[in-house]
Amino acid sequence: MRNLSTEQITQLNRYSVYVEKPDHFVFTLEDMMDAAKTADCLKTVEVISGSPNTVVAASFFMRRYGMFCAMQLTNLTMYDDMWQGTIDRLAFGAREEYGNRTVSTFTEEADWKPVDNRTEAIRSLLVQANSLISQIRKAVAVSPLTLWENIFGFLLWEYHVMLNHPATATEAREDLETLKDDHIWAGIAPYSRFAKYLNGSEPSALLNTTVRTTCCFSKDVPGLMQCGFCPLK
Numbered sequence: 001m002r003n004l005s006t007e008q009i010t011q012l013n014r015y016s017v018y019v020e021k022p023d024h025f026v027f028t029l030e031d032m033m034d035a036a037k038t039a040d041c042l043k044t045v046e047v048i049s050g051s052p053n054t055v056v057a058a059s060f061f062m063r064r065y066g067m068f069c070a071m072q073l074t075n076l077t078m079y080d081d082m083w084q085g086t087i088d089r090l091a092f093g094a095r096e097e098y099g100n101r102t103v104s105t106f107t108e109e110a111d112w113k114p115v116d117n118r119t120e121a122i123r124s125l126l127v128q129a130n131s132l133i134s135q136i137r138k139a140v141a142v143s144p145l146t147l148w149e150n151i152f153g154f155l156l157w158e159y160h161v162m163l164n165h166p167a168t169a170t171e172a173r174e175d176l177e178t179l180k181d182d183h184i185w186a187g188i189a190p191y192s193r194f195a196k197y198l199n200g201s202e203p204s205a206l207l208n209t210t211v212r213t214t215c216c217f218s219k220d221v222p223g224l225m226q227c228g229f230c231p232l233k
Contacts, residue, residue, distance in 0.1 A: 003109045008079060015067040015154070016102070019109040022093020026103065029090040032061075033132060038139040048094045048101050050222040054140045059217045061103065062150040064092075065132065068105045070154035072125055073179075075112065077162050077171045082121050085111030087128075100223035122178050130188045146214040152197045153229055155179070156211065160203040176203075 004012075009019055026048070032041045039054075046057035068083075068090075075081045083090075091106040115121045133147045162172035178184055180195040197211065212229040219226040226232070 003112050004081075005079075008075065008081070008112070011074065011078075012071050012107075015071045016064065016095075016097060016104040017068050017071050018104060018106050019112075020106060022091055022095070022104070022106045024094040025106075026092050026094055028092070029087040029132070032092075033087060033135050035135065035138065038135055042136070042139060045103055048103055050101065051217075052220055055142050056217040056220050058136050058140045058142045059146055059150060060221055062133070062136070062147040063153075063216060063218070064103055064105060065129070066151035066154045069125060069129060069151050070158045073122070073155060073175060074158050074162070076115060076118065076121060077168050077175050080114055081112050082115050082125070083107055083111050084113045084115075084121075098223075118175065119178055119184065122175065123184050126185065126188055143214055146216060148193050149197065149212050149214055149229075150216050152194055153212070153216075153227065155194065156197075156203045156206055156229075160207060163203065 004019060012019065026044050027037070027041045031037045042054045042057050042061065045051070045061045046054055049057060049060050051057040051060055072082045075083075085108055089108050089111060092103050093106055095102060095104040097104070129148075129151060133144055136142065136147065137144060159172055159176050162168040163176070180192050180198070182191045182195070185192050198206065199211075208228055210229060210231045212227075212231050215230055215232050216227055218224045219230070
């Protein structure tokens with residue numbers, strides 16, 4: 001029995017999230033979160049992506065993970081679903097996209113399930129992202145702000161789209177306000193990092209602006225270019 005519609009799968013694929021087994025498996029999220037394996041996982045990302053060092057590779061990986069986060073929240077707004085699997089079931093595989101070698105995300109379709117409590121589901125996403133960022137920073141000296149902003153850039157675009165569509169505007173507003181609430185960030189940060197990123201503006205108002213305060217190093221990865229939010233412009 002399928003958990004996801006063809007439309008949902010197409011939506012996930014748009015952000016390099018797949019519901020199939022990777023042809024070229026490299027590691028799971030559990031591996032990346034394992035202190036004994038994190039450095040090796042990042043070295044693998046460095047080799048696959050052609051990144052010049054592990055700092056750039058760490059940022060590159062968090063951008064890929066940020067796409068996964070964006071697709072979870074998009075599914076929450078549009079379909080009341082989110083990924084609810086365990087970290088050993090979230091796989092990453094080497095794949096060629098648009099002529100470039102990259103690391104894509106592979107999920108089990110059965111792990112996309114209806115959400116009972118939206119606030120708790122969003123909180124769980126943030127807690128997992130924070131745990132991943134903390135673990136990566138134990139293996140490589142990279143700014144946590146850079147890694148969080150790598151997630152936020154994708155959220156910015158998705159909420160811009162959903163807030164401007166009548167079918168999703170109400171739910172998108174509810175979820176956005178949850179993300180901006182300081183309380184949901186308790187134990188992660190003393191305030192909402194996403195609200196700080198938005199700085200009082202609507203997502204649509206920040207498109208094509210230098211909303212980032214750190215560089216994501218995309219410009220240093222072969223086949224990629226400087227992102228539209230880069231503060232170095």
